[in-house]
Amino acid sequence: SQTIHQWPATLVQPVGSPLSLECTVEGTSNPNLYWYRQAAGRGLQLLFYSVGIGQISSEVPQNLSASRPQDRQFILSSKKLLLSDSGFYLCAWGGNTIYFGEGSWLTVV
Amino acid sequence: GESVGLHLPTLSVQEGDNSIINCAYSNSASDYFIWYKQESGKGPQFIIDIRSNMDKRQGQRVTVLLNKTVKHLSLQIAATQPGDSAVYFCAEKGGATNKLIFGTGTLLAVQP
Numbered sequence A: 001s002q003t004i005h006q007w008p009a010t011l012v013q014p015v016g017s018p019l020s021l022e023c024t025v026e027g028t029s030n031p032n033l034y035w036y037r038q039a040a041g042r043g044l045q046l047l048f049y050s051v052g053i054g055q056i057s058s059e060v061p062q063n064l065s066a067s068r069p070q071d072r073q074f075i076l077s078s079k080k081l082l083l084s085d086s087g088f089y090l091c092a093w094g095g096n097t098i099y100f101g102e103g104s105w106l107t108v109v
Numbered sequence B: 001g002e003s004v005g006l007h008l009p010t011l012s013v014q015e016g017d018n019s020i021i022n023c024a025y026s027n028s029a030s031d032y033f034i035w036y037k038q039e040s041g042k043g044p045q046f047i048i049d050i051r052s053n054m055d056k057r058q059g060q061r062v063t064v065l066l067n068k069t070v071k072h073l074s075l076q077i078a079a080t081q082p083g084d085s086a087v088y089f090c091a092e093k094g095g096a097t098n099k100l101i102f103g104t105g106t107l108l109a110v111q112p
Helices: none
Strands: A003-007 A010-013 A019-026 A033-038 A044-052 A055-058 A065-070 A073-078 A087-094 A098-100 A104-108 B004-006 B010-014 B019-025 B030-038 B045-051 B056-058 B062-067 B072-077 B086-094 B106-111
Touching: A003 A087, A010 A019, A019 A033, A019 A087, A019 A104, A033 A073, A044 A065, A044 A073, A055 A065, A073 A087, B010 B019, B019 B030, B019 B086, B019 B106, B030 B062, B030 B072, B045 B056, B045 B062, B045 B072, B072 B086
Parallel strands: A010 A104, B010 B106
Antiparallel strands: A003 A019, A019 A073, A033 A044, A033 A087, A044 A055, A065 A073, A087 A098, A087 A104, B004 B019, B019 B072, B030 B045, B030 B086, B056 B062, B062 B072, B086 B106
């Protein structure tokens, strides 16, 4: 069966520091991969999606970037974090139906 | 633009009662709909889906109803339990972008 792993689970970072969140999927090949952000008490905002290695589409202009160095690996990065980057970040995979990881809580202080 | 919204941001029910969570969508071209459950601090969990060629689909204790005439989607939970307390999101897919668009969520609070 397919599983998705995301880490770290929680992260507290100072403003201006870099960010790297990592996600891997097991049990499937060439999955569509997604990064979502969820602000406290809010809905899900699609940040990036990827249909293959090296193929990244950005949904909203922001301080973040994504990369897909391997088929089942998806990384969310930032060179310099802003306070507004705080939130709950979710990696997901799938086609019509999207399946989510457990999420990463990022607090920028 | 296209959007998916929920009628009730918070729904409080008694344990054992049936719950109905509603969702309106605006894109008549959407042809696939999903309900997710998100418990506090966790990622959303797939509950049930339905395609636009169906009006009703049943799972274990859950039923999704789709009314395409009024662009309305609902999730019914039978015999609601404390473990059902969570935020429920509807999502739609289809149309020009074919991307999954999420509503803002409804908090279901089950009272003992």
